[in-house]
Amino acid sequence: MDAAEALDRLATVGDHALKVREALSPLDDPAAVRHVLLVLSGSRGGSSLLYELLARGGDMASLAGEHVPFYRLHGIDAPAAPARDDRWGAADLDGDGDRALKVSRALLGEARVGRGRVAPGDRSAAALSALRLALQWPEIGLGFEELCEAFQCAARELPPDATSDGNHRAVLLRVIDRLRTAGHRVDAGYHDVPARARARRPDGPPRPGFCVEEPPFVCPAPGRLPAPAELGHVPLLLKAPLDAYRLPLLKRMFPAARFTVVHLTRNPAASVNGLWDGWRSNGFFSHRATDLGQPLSIPGYTRTGAPWTRHWWNFDLPPGWQRYAHRPLAEVCAFQWASAHRYVLAALSAPEPPLPIRAHVRVRFEDLAEGAEGRSLVLRRVREAAGLPAGGPDGDPGPAPLVMATRAPRPGRWRERAEVVGPAVRRPEVAEVARALGYDPAAEEAWT
Incomplete structure (x- = not known):
């Protein structure tokens, strides 16, 4: 097949x-959705953890996971994109204006409230x-x-x-x-x-x-089905790192919604280290690069005896990815981290943002990972930005679930690979984004 x-x-x-x-x-019509709570981050930035903690609250609708499969189910994927990468805007639907609504209707079929x-x-x-x-x-x-x-x-x-x-x-x-x-x-x-x-x-x-x-x-994980028209009153929670490149499409998918954007950051060294682990974990296969006309030869990933490493790109596919098809793996990972955040920063600072934004807030994964107090602080900030009661229906966020982890989390784990990760994140185009997010490369020793 x-x-x-x-x-x-x-x-x-x-x-x-x-x-x-x-x-x-x-089932609610996509046009009935009035509020989308959108988590934007780079891959391996902790968005799966934040998503699950928010979904537990019981006063917003969420999906089983990322909505990317519903994009692909409707032909919205890199092979069909004009630039052969993850960028996709409303203008790229070739006159098929209903396709964006078909995607949103399909994903709303999966929406549940709470866990x-x-x-x-x-x-x-x-x-x-x-x-x-x-x-x-x-x-x-x-x-x-x-x-x-x-x-x-x-x-x-x-x-x-x-x-x-x-x-x-x-x-x-x-x-x-x-x-x-x-x-x-x-x-x-x-x-x-x-x-x-x-x-x-x-x-x-x-x-x-x-x-x-x-x-x-x-x-x-199951949850309560939203009541008819409930999505006109409660936020719909979405997250997918590649949405950094698809904000105009999201606007088309939910034409009556305003967006609360949560920009989740994580220091580049930890993120690049997590991406490195993901690329080498036999998971996170996202795009068949050879079908896009670009076989891979990535030192640190492509290897003899593993033919798929010549074909399969992992995680999101930023604009300009072809230039990295033969670069060392740490540089590929740093490029992915910087590209996603660069696009988010540009969207949030634009005079006319690509989304109707009701509020946006930046939170750090480092705070989220600090324990119950840090989790509560981050969740309170996100919920306040979304106009929700600070504590949620259950108040206590509970223990942090282990989701989409390649290894057990540990602060500063990236230092085990510092000789590889360090030079990649100090590259000027990566360091520039790090500084814009509040991660000073001169203070790298303090990153966790």
């Missing part, structure tokens, strides 16, 4: 998923997981209803005392085990589950030709 065939099949699955969603509760526990017979949770699994493994070949039934069966078999934390992952792992037993090509190693619950992540991408969702694959 090639990419076109898989996307055609997924379009059918997506249509069925939307029908199931509408049967559970009427919860999978209950036996919960059709909403089963539908949420079934759609994501189809996006992750488009060649499964099972119908949407069959996938829903598989998740409902797995939920009914969980012990009654199964905890809410990880309950949805336990259900997913049961479904994957049964699919593998039935001969389907799925592998829990590509999912964002605790290492103890899966085998080592396999080498290479989950399939050789394309990925709809970038691994590690999210494990959808």
Whole structure:
């Protein structure tokens, strides 16, 4: 099955998923969305952690993970982009003005309020997981209803005392085990589950030709379905680092919304180190560079015996990426970090921003990672910017979840690779962005 065939099949699955969603509760029209809370950051900047902490609050709608698969499902991807990178504006839709609304309608079908526990017979949770699994493994070949039934069966078999934390992952792992037993090509190693619950992540991408969702694959946690017209009153929470290059498209997707923008920063050394780990982790495959006419030869990544490292770019694809197809990996990572933040800074300082911005706030991952007090401070600042009560429905943000991590977090871990990371982040074009974000390269020794 090639990419076109898989996307055609997924379009059918997506249509069925939307029908199931509408049967559970009427679905809001994208034009009804009045407030989008948008997290912008570089890749490996901590946005997954901030997203999950915000989604727990219970007074905003969020998705299972990033909305990038819904872009790809509707043909909004680098191979179809005029510049063959992650930039995409409203003018690039070739007169198909409805396509942006189709994307937003598809992702609204996944929107839930808060995070919860999978209950036996919960059709909403089963539908949420079934759609994501189809996006992750488009060649499964099972119908949407069959996938829903598989998740409902797995939920009914969980012990009654199964905890809410990880309950949805336990259900997913049961479904994957049964699919593998039935001969389907799925592998829990590509999912964002605790290492103890899966085998080592396999080498290479989950399939050789394309990925709809970038691994590690999210494990959808259920939540309450928004009531009809609720998205006219509560924020819709979105995050995807590549949205730094797609702000005009987001405006087209939610034409009646105003945006609260959260600019999440992290010092370049820690970010580049995290990107380095991600590139070498057998995950985060995003774009097949050879399909874009640019094979890769990246020292530190491309290697003999791993043919996918000549083909697959990882993480976002900034403008000018072709110039880095043969540069050392640390320089590639520093380029990705600087490009994303440069675009965000330009958008927020423009006389006419590409989005209707109601408020914006800059927060630091270093504060988010400082413990409960730091998490509470960051969440309070974000919620105040969004016009929400400071503490949220539950008040305490709780422990920090471990999401999309390649290694256990530890302050200053980048210093283990300082001889590689340091020169890359001191390059003038990277240092300039660092200073603009408040990270003085002269004070590098204080970065955590």
